[in-house]
Amino acid sequence: MTNRQSFLIAATIALGIMGTVVAVRAQSATEIVLTNVSYDPTRELYRAVNDAFSKHWQSTAGQKVTIRTSHGGSGKQARSVIDGLEADVVTLALAGDIDAIARESKRLPANWQSRLPNNASPYTSTIVFVVRKGNPKGIKDWPDLAKAGVSVVTPNPKTSGGARWNYLAAWAYEVDRTKGDQAAAKKFVEAIFRNVPVLDSGARGSTTTFAQRAVGDVFISWENEAFLILQEFGADKFEIVSPPFSMLAEPPVSLVDFVVDKRGTRKVAEAYLNFLYTPAAQKMIAHNFYRPSKSEGVDAADLARFPKLKLVTIDEAFGGWAKAQAEHFAEGAVFDQIYKPGQGSGRPTR
Amino acid sequence: MHSSSAFSESPAVRWTLIAIAIGFLALFLVLPLIAVFAEALRRGIGMFLEAFAEPDTQAAIRLTLLVSAIAVPLNLVFGLAAAWAIAKFEFPGKSLLITLIDLPFSVSPVVSGLVYVLLFGAKGVLGPTLDDWDFKIIFAVPGIVLATIFVTFPFIARELIPLMQEQGTAEEEAALTLGASGFRTFLTVTLPNVRWALLYGVLLCNARAMGEFGAVSVVSGHIRGLTNTMPLHVEILYNEYNFVAAFAVASLLAALAFVTLGAKSFLEWRHGDALAATRRH
Numbered sequence: 001m002t003n004r005q006s007f008l009i010a011a012t013i014a015l016g017i018m019g020t021v022v023a024v025r026a027q028s029a030t031e032i033v034l035t036n037v038s039y040d041p042t043r044e045l046y047r048a049v050n051d052a053f054s055k056h057w058q059s060t061a062g063q064k065v066t067i068r069t070s071h072g073g074s075g076k077q078a079r080s081v082i083d084g085l086e087a088d089v090v091t092l093a094l095a096g097d098i099d100a101i102a103r104e105s106k107r108l109p110a111n112w113q114s115r116l117p118n119n120a121s122p123y124t125s126t127i128v129f130v131v132r133k134g135n136p137k138g139i140k141d142w143p144d145l146a147k148a149g150v151s152v153v154t155p156n157p158k159t160s161g162g163a164r165w166n167y168l169a170a171w172a173y174e175v176d177r178t179k180g181d182q183a184a185a186k187k188f189v190e191a192i193f194r195n196v197p198v199l200d201s202g203a204r205g206s207t208t209t210f211a212q213r214a215v216g217d218v219f220i221s222w223e224n225e226a227f228l229i230l231q232e233f234g235a236d237k238f239e240i241v242s243p244p245f246s247m248l249a250e251p252p253v254s255l256v257d258f259v260v261d262k263r264g265t266r267k268v269a270e271a272y273l274n275f276l277y278t279p280a281a282q283k284m285i286a287h288n289f290y291r292p293s294k295s296e297g298v299d300a301a302d303l304a305r306f307p308k309l310k311l312v313t314i315d316e317a318f319g320g321w322a323k324a325q326a327e328h329f330a331e332g333a334v335f336d337q338i339y340k341p342g343q344g345s346g347r348p349t350r
Numbered sequence: 351m352h353s354s355s356a357f358s359e360s361p362a363v364r365w366t367l368i369a370i371a372i373g374f375l376a377l378f379l380v381l382p383l384i385a386v387f388a389e390a391l392r393r394g395i396g397m398f399l400e401a402f403a404e405p406d407t408q409a410a411i412r413l414t415l416l417v418s419a420i421a422v423p424l425n426l427v428f429g430l431a432a433a434w435a436i437a438k439f440e441f442p443g444k445s446l447l448i449t450l451i452d453l454p455f456s457v458s459p460v461v462s463g464l465v466y467v468l469l470f471g472a473k474g475v476l477g478p479t480l481d482d483w484d485f486k487i488i489f490a491v492p493g494i495v496l497a498t499i500f501v502t503f504p505f506i507a508r509e510l511i512p513l514m515q516e517q518g519t520a521e522e523e524a525a526l527t528l529g530a531s532g533f534r535t536f537l538t539v540t541l542p543n544v545r546w547a548l549l550y551g552v553l554l555c556n557a558r559a560m561g562e563f564g565a566v567s568v569v570s571g572h573i574r575g576l577t578n579t580m581p582l583h584v585e586i587l588y589n590e591y592n593f594v595a596a597f598a599v600a601s602l603l604a605a606l607a608f609v610t611l612g613a614k615s616f617l618e619w620r621h622g623d624a625l626a627a628t629r630r631h
Contacts, residue, residue, distance in 0.1 A: 035573060037571075040589060043590050068573050068574060068575060068576055069573070069574055070571055070572045070573040070574065071572065071574075071586060071589075071590075072572050080489065080571055080572075082472065082473065083467050083471035083472055083473060083474075083488065083489075084470075084471050084472030084473075084474075084477060084481070084486075084488060084489060085489040085571040085573075086486065086489065104473075105472060105473070204589045228591070232591040262484075
């Protein structure tokens, strides 16, 4: 065989493979497809909910519906929806991110949060501590994180939605304890962040730092993430400490009106969000470590995992996300004043 | 005493250099590669194979194949045309064209992704018009293809230009003098002269097209089973603590790299002379 012949054969085979791939891709589009743009740790939850909803919709409306999900950092996902990612519904980590979509793109109305029960949050969570097995540093409550010699892991509040909750929970604790002393709260949070050896940019990065690289004595985390860490990395290595006082984290959901009206999916998308509040979905929610909004239909064993804590909402403690964001996390705001990169070495420099 | 070529160095120096090079390669290339396969197979071959049974993973593999099946042939045509124009003709703006071809090498992939968001995004220059036509570019397959074409287009042209310049225009001129048409000259003279370099460029282009992360990540939207390519899927699986599946998909990408490397070595060994011109540059 000459060089030229072998080249032609190689080229023909390559084109053949490419043609087959393209042909295989061609698919039918008779069923309804919904896109749910969500944040990082909801994968298992929505996988269960999506299956259940598909069955429910098939039996009640007689239509086949497939739900596609997209996961990523909450802020980044909001940005993508603003830039045109066609989400029928958004299920994000903070109301502030959905507010941003309403403000920047007008794809949903400003009053979105009043359209569904419980501030449009079908499930909630809170902020807890994950410590190493046996709790060697004796961590019980927020003041323990500010003590000298305790190394604290939390992501960067500038980039991570979850980390903002951590920061605000500590702040709210001290304000509550001192009956409203903001200056004391600032000192308290500053002391905690002095104990942070490394600020990862996202919650999953911090989890890896704490669980795999074995950095730090205590990891401040969403409760659902904490349970996931125990499940993935071993309940024999870590334990959860719930402080008596914490924040009620409300991850909200909303329809994206512009998209559902354009695609004609409003009815099924609304049904999907309402489905999240049904006992069937609440059971899955509790099973996936989120706190259900109603205990009806939820397994007692799942419910027993969530200790009763004193929980305050962001509205009660900070007057809403927009205000908290501007006062604490904006350029040059309180967080920038108390945290100076390179200073947090895990060893307090007092 | 004044002949100080590398060959006159003492054996100790030579072996130290070789040891450093091998040690470096082992530490930074071989070890991580072994780690990928070790992690993928940590819970046995069953779990490894299960990772590929997942529909989302299959969709990611299909999408990656589709994207490179579109991007590589387009870049092949573009690369050939550009290399031919540059090597065989003189025209104003030629050096500008060469610089532009190199642009994707010097621009961060994230920026090349963002460019498309700024152009085709809902708030971008062309976004509203596209929305009226109900034609999706970013957060859909066309955007991923565009971003991939952008980051991979220098590969084939860069491979061909030095070789074609070296070969000059004498053979083409002879063919034309003998009465062949321009197209026939291209098919029977130009193309056979560069075929192995072309294939080599296609291989490199394909490897990058399948492995591209940054630019694709920006325009993908990360919808599972729809706009997730293999590299993006690896990241998502990893972030979900699904380490076995993440490394299983990663090992498939690594295997692709091995195939590319093997094919590349074969070409160099079998058709070294045809590629020699390229290598000299």
